[in-house]
Amino acid sequence: MKARVHIMLKDGVLDPQGEAVRxxxxxxxxxxxxxxxxxxxxxxxxxxxxxxxxxAEVRAMCDRLLANTVIEKYTVEIL
Known part of the structure; x- marks a missing residue:
């Protein structure tokens, strides 16, 4: 089974890389x-x-390692 995790900075958090690209x-x-x-x-x-x-396993991975949930949000897609 495959999973995709999309991680983005939360709204209101400064995104310097995004600003540089813009x-x-x-x-x-x-x-x-x-x-x-x-x-x-x-x-x-x-x-x-x-x-x-x-x-559930992937969400636990995100909460513990993959995403910094203080400043990032994530979505999980199971394929």
């Missing part, structure tokens, strides 16, 4: 971009065969 896009002539948020995508191969168990 600025660079403007410098390249893409003036219509008014905001950029950059995140992470993590794909996991899991031994679990039950979707509910797999999702």
């Amino acid at each position: 600025h660079a896009l403007g410098s390249l002539g893409f003036a219509g971009v008014t905001g950029v948020r950059q995140g992470k995508l993590i794909e996991l191969d899991l031994a679990a065969t039950d979707k509910t168990t797999a999702e």
Whole structure:
């Protein structure tokens, strides 16, 4: 079973990398971009065969290691 975890900074948390990308896009002539948020995508191969168990396991991974839940939010997709 596979899982995808999308991790993004929470709304209101400064995103310096996103701002740098927005600025660079403007410098390249893409003036219509008014905001950029950059995140992470993590794909996991899991031994679990039950979707509910797999999702619970991945959420525990996120809470303990993969995401800094103080400043980041995440979504889990079981494939």
